[in-house]
Amino acid sequence: MLYALKIATRYLTASKAQTALLVFGVAIGVFIFIFMSALIGGLAAFIMARTAGDLAHVVIQAEAVDPALLPRKSKGTVLLVQETSTRATAVLKDTPAFIPLIEALPGVIGTSQQINGSGFLTRGGQVTQVSIYGLEPGKESVIVDLAGYMVEGSATLGTGDVLLGKTLAEDMDLQLGQTVRLQSSSGIEALLSISGIYETGSGGPDRRQAYVGLATARTLFRMAQGVTRVEIKLEDLYAADALAPRIRALTGLDAKSWTEQAAQLLEALNAQAQTGYILKAFALLTIIIGVASALLLSTYRRRPEIGIMRAMGAGRWFVMVVFVSQGALIGLMGGLFGAAGGYGVLLAFPARETFGPGQSGLPIDITQGAYGLAIVLTTLGAIAASILPARAAARLDPVTAIGQ
């Protein structure tokens, strides 16, 4: 084995230019593999962070109350009926009992009890419709990283505070510290002070949302107890599908995974991952074809030597090992050079963590380069590629080979 490896090494070093070209070709394939891994991985992480990253991974929503049927009091035609919103009446009342159970589940980072509804934000003569999110003080950033998105002020919600999106603030020409009037769909108004302005980079949250403290939301929606929604954040968002049924079983409430509502996003991410796999498979296939064809040529060129080796007592297995070792060495060298080159080139790209909204370029994640996998797959691929030429070499008739 050791001797076969020596002969393989000698064959490779005897044709330095040819070997260098071959290793270079393999290294290019490995570089593409690594670049695609880092790009697809980085892109997926970026998209997830920008979308599902700010989503609740599991949601428990109070079931909406059926709308009241309009009684027909007379034979006349009903033109308009005014009813209070049914959304506020859908309440989760037993949260103090089940929240500790949910938070004790493995993989749960935190929970956020919320009272949500809609309303109008008024400043002077300007009125804008907004979605109102009542959050627990101290848990403002459990689901959406409000603290990380703050451009002015603080994400901490005290009594009488409101957080607004940057676009909304600009549209209404609002400044930090100013007072605004917030009227809920229940018709209750509150005067609130702008304690922070955030920018998520997404149109909806920046233009149409207002965050208030849970106590303020109770007042706005006339909800003395309970909440309308419980959102749960997990360490691994892909564990949501498994965890939602457990929470359902634990609480008896309708816990839903984020994937039920974001199936299209998941499909898009899966399609992107599939594209990455296909591109990487093609890179690997190119390596295999390149190594196989080069070694087939080498086998043909060294036919007389193979014949001599067989005549001197080298078995078919020995000849196989000589050629398979060449494939393995080419794969290993190409893998190492390609991985080193790939890492070096990826270093020139900005780190994914610093890649923000609106920034041009590629959200490459250098940590997702799959360097080890690239080296191992390339070496295995090159070994596989060398089997056919090695078998051809081992099966050569020594008499015919020497006679050339």
Next chain:
Amino acid sequence: MTTLLDVRDLVKTFGAGEAETRVLRGLNLTMTSGELAALLGPSGSGKSTLLTILGTLMHPTSGRHTMLGVDLTTASDHALTEFRNLHIGFVFQFHNLLPDFTALENVIFPTAVREGRETGSARSRGRELLVRMGLGERIQFPTANLSGGQKQRVAVARALMNRPDLVLADEPTGNLDRASALQVMDLIGEINRDEGTTFLISTHDEKIAAQCRRQIVVGDGLVTG
């Protein structure tokens, strides 16, 4: 003297049907240990085919081939490879050295391939053989830098590396000038005398054949003299 090899009714045909060519037609031959024999005959008489079969590189179509009491006629490829490595050495007309290796590496190849590595004792034996061949100054030379005569002497050293019982030489001097040819033949004669190695040398050259103690003449696929 003990019997080294024995072939009985050896037949070898190539092709089939109308294209069938019968090269050996029931050839019989016996050699004893320590012989220095020349194999003579015109081109196409079957000399090379006989050497190839005796070297276990080819199976006969029919007949029996034994060496050192072992029936090689139907032995497996693996068994023949092992037998060849241990008991038979080859010297070809065109030296057939491995071009990317040094003289020493070529010489020790038969031992290294058996041992799986280049051992110290193999290197020592290889050096000793090269010195004996008058190539003490060329031990680490790449074979590409050697003259034709030197290459052929390296090939002889390689054939002797595993102390074989039989060395088969196919026109070993056919590609050399007269001086180099005589030098190679002198070395073969010396080794045959000193170590008792059996040589069977295929040649067209009557002067080379005259240096051998036995002349075997092959004609039309049979031993005729």
